[in-house]
Amino acid sequence: MKLRRQRLLIVSVVFAILFVLGSIPAFAAEDAIPSIQVNAVLERDGSAVITEIWDVRGVSSGTEYYKALNNMDGMRVHSLLVRDESGTQYKTLSSWDTDLTLLEKAGTCGILEKSDGYELCWGIGSYGNHQYTIQYTIEGLVKDYGDYAGFYHQFISELSSAPESAVIDIRLADVRLTEENSRIWGYGFPGEVEIGRDGVLHAFSSDALSGGNYVNVLCRFEKDLFPLAPKANVSFEELQESAEKSNSGIGLFVFAISAGGVVFVVLLAAFLAVLFSARYKLADGTVVKLPKQKEMEITWSIPFGGSIPAIYFAMALLRRKISCPRLMGAYLIRWQEARYISIEERVVNPGIKKAKKEEVIVFASEKAPLQGAERTLYQILVGGADRDGVLWTSDIEESAQELYEKLTGWAEDVQEDGQKELIESGAAATDEKGVVRFTDSGFKQAVRILGLQKYLAGMRKQNKDRPAPRELWRDYLVVAALFDTGEQVLESMQALDPAYFDTFSSIYGCNAYSMIYFMTMTNHISNASAPSMDGTGGVASSIGGGGFSGGGGGGSR
Template sequence: MKQKIAVIIVAFLCAILLCTPALAASRVPEMELNVALRPDGSAHITQVWTTDTDEGTEFYLGCRDSGYLTITDFSVSDQNGPYVYVEDWDVDASFEEKANRCGILETGEGVELCWGISEYGENRYTIEYVLHDLVGSYSDADGFNHRFVDEMSFFPTDVALTIRNEDGTPLTDENCDIWAFGFDGQIQFEDGVIRAWSEAPLEGGAHMTVMVALEKGVLSPGRVVEDSFESVKERALEGSDYGDSEDAAWDDEPLTAGDVLLFAAIVLTPVLLILLLVALLVKVGKARRKKRMERVGYFRDAPNDGDLNVTYQLGRCSGLCEEDALLGAYLMRLISQGCLESTDDSIDAEPVRLRLSHGPQSGNVYDDALYTILEAAAGSDGVLDPNELERYCGQNYIPLSRFMESCERSGKQTLIRSGCLKGAVLDHDKDLTKKGQQELDEIYGLKHFLLDFSLIHERGVKEAVIWQDYMIYALILGIADKLEAQIQELYPDQLPQLNQYRRYVHYTGCYNGVMYGAYSREKLRRAPNRRAGGGGRVSFGGGGGFSGGGRGGIR
């Protein structure tokens, strides 16, 4: 009898699972939004969705009217051409009836923009419409706080938003201020436009809300608001991590000797305790990493399928890599490929000048991107000088910033797609799944192998691998000097190759220090401007009082 009951329960559960729609399998890997602001405060918005679907009949995109927003000129097209606009959209129509058609459905909150899936599998949809009265005219500024992407039934992996003036007038930190809320990513001024992009999938309640304040005269909005934009800003910044706008107030009374001693006792004592705790944690962390490395054994190949971005992400979360290691690894790769050559082969030459000899042949987009930055810094003579490079990186923060952020984002997203992360956060190796831990073990194994290189007598290893791949990973793991000693012990008769290795490490250290130092200083300098609207990292919290928004997805 018990067996019969068990069979019935299993059959019932199977029936439920079979009847459940497989919408979770559908996904939107990329979503691009282009917002062209018009002089009257309306915006022509173009969204491009890259999708992969296997269920449902239509996509829908909600937009709350917020009491003043209206949408016109809605159209949809895909890779096969434009869709036919249907006046009365029927959500209950069949898959075939919705194919190559689009329409607007009125709801109690506003409208939903709808279009047929038309064809399962991978598709690319272009959605266009005009959003009227987006920008409001306030007493002190013009602007908006708008939710461009709200919660959806799927999680967009990559979202990129561009805001520009339709007439070409540049949007810069001189005529507008910018903030963003609700997602893990950045918002920046770049080449006269505003760009915001995600660095992790928009999941778990994430959204893309952007606030822009424009100087009077940039636009002439038709929507007039009897209030200040400062009040909009204050409401949006509530609950955000943009920080306080004012420094702490100090009274004007002079400090006495007692005040100084009291300050020292209150402040310095906890600081000393914290330093002792940090030192203890560092020591424990080193011991734990050494124990794990010895347990893992040797790994002789390039870890993580040769993806430096993945190796860096795993190395950072586990304490195996320093913050500047990734830039150094890419520089070393360009040098070892012969893309950068010294104008003087002497290792003692100061300053080290590097000539750009040829572009990367690896086919790696990050090698190409970094080479392009160096090419721009070198100028017409094609020769890099440390002082010249430092000035360029300080004055051209955005290209290097985008390169660094793109590398980090790529590594993290690769780990997410391959099932190596438990969620969207990677702050510690505890955030890794079992598969992620296996990927991390490859790095531990390679470090173990490189540290014991001479002891295990790996004389069968090809020299090309030793002088190129191994030294790049030794650099990213912070053991380049130790590998040099290992090679010298194992190959005492190969002095030219050893000297070459030393030169590569020297050149890389010099230029990595210059580039990353300039990048870090400029990043630190820009940090106080974040609350003031200068752009930077997005606040996950805050963004209240927004217009627009509305759920979307597949049904």
């Protein structure tokens, strides 16, 4: 029995690796996909008629576009229709041959059935700019989970080019969707979800998607809205728990085969996806590739002069977006050092017995950042402070939705500042299409960010005979805050040089004992700016768990 389980696990691992490799997009055959709009009309029997509009720019190779729909157990996909920007309706073929030429595929579309799902395919037609409208039907998308009806579906997966804008609209054919009968959650992308006043559920990006982003949507409905939906073998609570489970490093995926009742638990390395999406086009048209993690050269130096906007924009060009809370946290570290603020713990309602303590930002009345996006952030935060100049974490949480909208706009300003810095320094330039990309020297500097990140991750293990200059520790802490490793880096600093660590801590108004707690408080405050979701609307989670239908990649090939 034990041997049989081992064999099943090995087979599962092989299957999972092949699944991941099959879902990884090829290097882009177009300059960009500016936008994808999805409109899903749900029917009472649980089926959905889905219409997608793909804007693509600068198609220069390949013969077809495709959209994979994997994990479609108990569902059927049919009735594919495609038209282009001219309004020309493509001929739907009964079968699809991926080996046909560009000319042979022009003006045609078809569904390719595979062992793990479906691929919706259509001919590119001609190279250049296009707008494709595709429509198809999924039977069994919405299921009856006993307590509620609902679905968890990946509408947009990793494509040959990450969309700059994504909009998903979900409606019921003859009933308005409201807070009384529905809920919506989003995962895997920078953006928000909401129950609209128009009776439609909306999910939309607030920033360009990057490599590794996807759009997963979880919806819950009162079950009487879908009286004919097929029954699921789990509850909605279990489905939601599956969606909420995530791990930023290694994913734990559970593949359940209901016919045999066999469950395979498979451990997948996330770097498999990164390995095949690490190519970048430079401003001069050449293509470069990131070194593998093991081959990444460790560096102690601070890239881009330690400029937060420059590092933020460089990471965006590397398709490794830094979240608003992390960006805000880096500035809070700088401000504590400059004495613009003091991050403390204060008692709430001190006159009450057993009064609770809470993290606060105390603003210095005589000092403040003077210009740019840094000044904007200061004004946003100080605007929420009380008359004593104190901003309480609870106040941040209460106004998180409004605050996050302001921070999203502020982060765009930081990115613009960073773009300007990189262009002025020669680290970035516009290509012939007007797209801002790294220059060769800029890409090398960006790689050094990752080399520094690698150094910080193993800082405690570095050779003590060749320590990094201590004057760099302040910049190290800011960079660590951007990557959410501040507490780990402080612990490494303390282990490497306990004597200097006390001096270093005093720069921030702390001692060796309170310094790490200062970093913890900073993280709590910055994390409070991201609103939680109860399903009625809010910010999408950056990562979602397994159990969704759809997905599998797509784009040009």
